[in-house]
Amino acid sequence: MIRTPLRPLARILRAREKGENPDAIEAANRAHRHAVIQDGARRQARSRLSLIAAIFAILFVAVGGRMAVLASSQPSEPRMQVSGAQIISQRADITDRYGRVLATNLLTHSLYAHPRQMVDPMGAAEKLAEIFPDLSVDRLKQDFSGKRSFLWIKKKISPEQMQAVHDIGEPGLLFGPREMRLYPNGRIASHVLGGSTFGKEDVASAEVIGIAGVEKAFDRWLRDPANDGAPLALSIDLTVQAAMEDVLSNGMKVMNAKGATSILMEVKTGEVVAMASLPDFDPNDRPRPLLKGDPSDSPLFNRAVQGQYELGSTFKIFPVAQAIDLKLVSPTTMINSKTPMKIGKYLIRDFHSYGSQLSVTDIIVKSSNVGTVRIAQLLGVERQKDFLQKLGLFEPTPLEMSEAPTGKPLVPQRWPAVTSATVSFGHGLAASPLHLASAYATIANGGKRVRPTLVHERSRQEGEQILSPGAAKTALSLLREVVTRGTARSANVEGYEIAGKTGTADKPRPTGGYYHNKNVATFASVFPVSDPKYVLVLTLDEPSTMRGGGESRTAGATAAPVAGEMIGRLAPLLGLRPLVEKPLPMVERPLADAIKLVSN
Structure with missing residues (x-):
């Protein structure tokens, strides 16, 4: 770009010959130069604003289009695309013909350990064995002193047991929230209900699946979020x-x-x-099936249906x-x-x-x-x-x-x-x-x-x-x-x-x-x-x-x-x-x- 001089010599000389003030020429040239600079800046600002507006328009159209697609799609599609939906969805209740609860869910916690984060693993093993008598203190000590970085201790614990573990004060003992299946009537209708267990699970949640009875026969229905939590009403009169x-x-x-x-x-x-x-x-404490002998000797055997x-x-x-x-x-x-x-x-x-x-x-x-x-x-x-x-x-x-x-x-x-x-x-x-x-x-x-x-x-x-x-x-x-x-x-x-x-x-x-x-x-x-x-x-x-x-x-x-x-x-x-x-x-x-x- 060729800059125009503010005091061109030829114009200065002519101005002196005519008795004019040469400074006016400089002032006029300076004003013209500033006007040119301002016009350029104005054009550049307009270009930037136009570009930004175009970007916003494109983004608005994209978001609006995506919202329209989601609004017109079937509800099952987004559910199927969520890989963790089954593990976090609540299992539906089971009731009798009059709406009395036969099976429901209870919020509880699991207990697991990070042995590498434990301060006193041997002491923790002894105290855990006192809280949970079914656990082997020798096995816990062996697991805590080994190379494992993660260890399940109990898949479900009561609030009292949770507080007792809290009182141990061991940073390597951790709790995970989860839901467990509860049968409030105990043995009543146990063969009809069957029972449940945990399927897919992690430290933050667990999937409850049916393993026998109506719990297994209606497993998919009970876990289906499309039912909006509606209970399964059985013909049983409690x-x-x-x-x-x-x-x-x-x-x-x-x-x-x-x-x-x-x-x-x-x-x-x-x-x-x-x-x-x-x-x-x-069904809250379902026994293990018999591996040998007469199947009818097991309390799990349903004589009404399986008996021949x-x-x-x-x-x-x-x-x-x-x-x-x-x-x-x-x-x-x-x-x-x-x-x-x-x-x-x-x-x-x-x-x-x-x-x-x-x-x-x-x-x-x-x-x-x-x-x-x-x-x-x-x-x-x-x-x-x-x-x-x-x-x-x-x-x-x-x-x-x-x-x-x-x-x-x-x-x-x-x-x-x-x-x-x-x-x-x-x-x-x-x-x-x-x-x-x-x-x-x-x-x-x-x-x-x-x-x-x-x-x-x-x-x-x-x-x-x-x-x-x-x-x-x-x-x-x-x-x-x-x-x-x-x-x-x-x-x-x-x-x-x-x-x-x-x-x-x-x-x-x-x-x-x-x-x-x-x-x-x-x-x-x-x-x-x-x-x-x-x-x-x-x-x-x-x-x-x-x-x-x-x-x-x-x-x-x-x-x-x-x-x-x-x-x-x-x-x-x-x-x-x-x-x-x-x-x-x-x-x-x-x-x-x-x-x-x-x-x-």
Whole structure:
């Protein structure tokens, strides 16, 4: 850039010749120079402002566009993009049908150590062993003196334990916040709930996952943030469940049984109102599974769902109901009941000799094996198998529990005449008590298939018609006769119109054959029979009681009186009022009185 001189010599000389002041020329040139400089600075400032405005405009458009994209996207998209969402999301509560909490979350802390930051690791190990007696002081000293820089000590601790660790004053002992699963009712409904444990975890949080029962079956739903913390409402009634477990526990003790289970189900909906299995456990302190031996010896074993039992004479109503439906017999039809009955090289016997003929009604009332086999022969193998399959006795129950698929019935691969005979009175086919409850609910439901569920008020399709309503009603009337004058008289509770069937089956040996002194006693019932609302199935594993001066293991002497006591206890809780019935002959119930004494 060529600068113009402020006092150009030629102009100065001309100004002097004319007598003008030369300083005016300098002042004019100086003013012109300043004007040029100001114009340049003004243009440069405008350029910078324009650039800044353009940058702000671009940023505004970018942010606005991103906000518009987020506003128009689905809620699940941002959740899926957050890798830590599952570990910090709260697990939904589980409640009973009335909203009472069965499982919830509790804020607690974990305890971990940084051994390299510890001032007195040996002293800390000794004090920790005093606070947590299950910890080994030698193992703690070994871990604290080793090369490890991080060590879990306890995954969850109580506030009292946390304060005690605080008082140690060791900077290398640290706490992490987390939520733990709490079951406020302890052992009640433990097999239904199952239990939970920690999955993904770090020092600041931990993921709670289900490991059994409904906790595992609904694990994804319970952890899904899209549910906005809504609880899972089960069909269980907490009050009824607690009463059932109390009666079942006392009955199990009185009958000297090694295990017991019972199921209460609504006839119309299939909703399980209560389900118990003994021995049980506390899901807050879930025991370890057995690694060897009989799985049923573990308290974790759910006898109601996983137990595969030959359920004995409770099956006899199935061929009889089917034969009535097909109009092959009626309740008054007389059937050859002469015992023993020979099929091939096998003999079928009755517990007592009932003469040469019995009516269909008395076959059920007196529980005649021979009479039941005669009726099954009228049906034929294929029709018998088809009916049992429609009742759901060939497949696992659809119950919403992780254990349900493991309870698949043990169905004979071959079905010769002798198998058809034994299955008709409950031997040779092993199913769970829940299968039996569903089958009895189907009969009580006017012959429409009932599938069990643990979810309250879930919409479901109506079951298919398996039996005609007339045949189903007739079958119920036969079961009522069993309670009023048959093998289940000890289960009768005045005013509640109980219908049911006892079943006693010898337990099979692992090596083949059957035990002669070990059996499973079952009572399957429906009440009230005039307007069926509930099905109750109760099973005792290896019961034994003294009766009539000797030992008895039959269901009529063991399972039936316990079931009668249970119905008498549960019916008022279910809102059922006693009906005025025709007085029945008095039946001595010393065993039920004994159950009451244990309960009191």
